[in-house]
Amino acid sequence: MKYKSQKVAYWFFALSMLLFGLQIVYGFIMGFAHAGYDGLHEIIPFNTAKAVHLNLLVVWLLSGFMGAAYYIIPEESQRELVSVKLAYVQLISLALVGVAAIIGFHFNIWEGRKFLEIPRGLDYLVVVNVLLFLGIILLTLFKSKRRTTTSLVLSMGLLFAALLYLPGMLPFDSQVTDSFFRWWVVHLWVEGVWELIMGGILSFLLIKLTGVDREVIEKWLYVIVGLTFLSGVLGTGHHYYYIGVNKIWLVVGGIFSALEPLAFLAMALFAVNMYRKGEKKHPNKLALYWTLGAAIVSFVGAGLLGFAHTLPQTNLYTHGTLVTAMHGHLAFWGAYAMIVLAIISYSLPNMTGRKLYDSTIGRMAFWFSNIGMIGMTVAFGVAGVAQVYLERIMKIDFMEVQKLTEVHFMVLIVCATLFTTGVILYMIDFYKHGTPTDEALEIHN
């Protein structure tokens, strides 16, 4: 840590950890419901659990991205944040809006639109909150003489992510157009601008951890985000195949979304090659694990498993089945959860001054959570493929098929327990670092 104001990142990361833990609880509620045990139905029906699971995911990732920006931007632009006080105001208001939304979901206060369930009134508060965040980041960047590609790509990702929230607020009478523009948010986030955020964080981490020349790393960063937009923007069409719009999307979406894995492949090759090339071996091994892990697992979860159902011929049958849930888990985990855990693992010792670089707990956290998540993905996948054949092709009734897939959810719960053990170990490691101090300013990395 070089600047005092970077410490604010710690509290965003702490909020992330808290909400992440809660997200998992609601995942278990749904897992048990699918396995036939819906004992909580009267208090937390499935639709409440699902809305909470998804929104907590988005909020803890955003909190992680914001923390990452508050840590990275001062270091890259070589100056303090323009206002630390406002950053804390922003943190607290983010937590309040998030918690208010989650509580509302338990009282039927929501907009039933997947991923965008936050009710309209709170949407405006989200906008204000994000504007405040962007104001702090962009002003800091603007006032500095040093604007690196890494910080520009990261900030551009954050700015576009905010702008893209707006189409999701447009009202429509038609379910079709409603869904059409909902994807401008959801798809263009995860397969577009969030990849810029991920790329920016990845590039920062690789510069720090491998010691490879910045110019080389940032050149490849441009290539990666170039591939992302080149494929991802028109790739939105893979959500337009079967929702009641023109057939042209079958062609456009099919071709361009099939190219999307290239950006993730490039990211994985890039990270592994920079690691090989690097002469500096940074002592923070855990951060390196998570960084390379994010680049590789995102290629599997988003790239390969996304490709598995993105061609219109396949998607005709898998659209809206547990196959989608299989992909959703490994993609979100590999790309976004792991990159947030990577920047936390890197920055935590620097902010707190405790160099717990290579603890056994930390390593176990990495392996348990990843093996657990891969197991969960397989369980969803088996259930999903069975569903596609029995329900969509054999035309057996939905509920009959669901009964048959209950056993796969028992497997899911076992794997989720391993996953959760890993996450708890990660949180213990987080806690053991203590809180940030100004003395840690000395550590330069």
Add this chain to the structure above:
Amino acid sequence: MLSKKQARAFFLGGTLVTFLIFIGLTIFSLSKDVDQTNHENITPAVVRGKEIWETNNCMGCHTILGEGGYYAPELTKVIDRLNLKYNGQGEQVIKSILMSEGPWQPNGRKMVAYGMTEAEASDVVAFFKWIGEIDLNGFGDVVGVDRKISPLAKDKNNK
């Protein structure tokens, strides 16, 4: 070898071009001539039905147009499906589910008891009817009633 400047030009150029094509295609696919969203049949009842659908987050359990939760059946073609299952009484069955005061649990899995009024339930049915008539590029046959299979054969499958 590629320079950083060229890499940046690739990023900016590629983004601009695909973004413009994307906007163009959006305008095209929602334009009147090729519109297949069944927009002209949206009545006030359909709009009210959609409102009820949204304020209760039905999508949290069910899918519609293939989007939503995977806990409860896909509802895009629900009227067709239930008509077949209940001898043309699909609409009636849906209404009674929505108006029920106790949780509906045909196979052990529970649905929230909404206790809707007759008028609200009719609005939701209007919404389902409208959505059931959209041209879905073939997806409707996959999640709906497959006319290639006779009701008798289907009955056997269900056993």
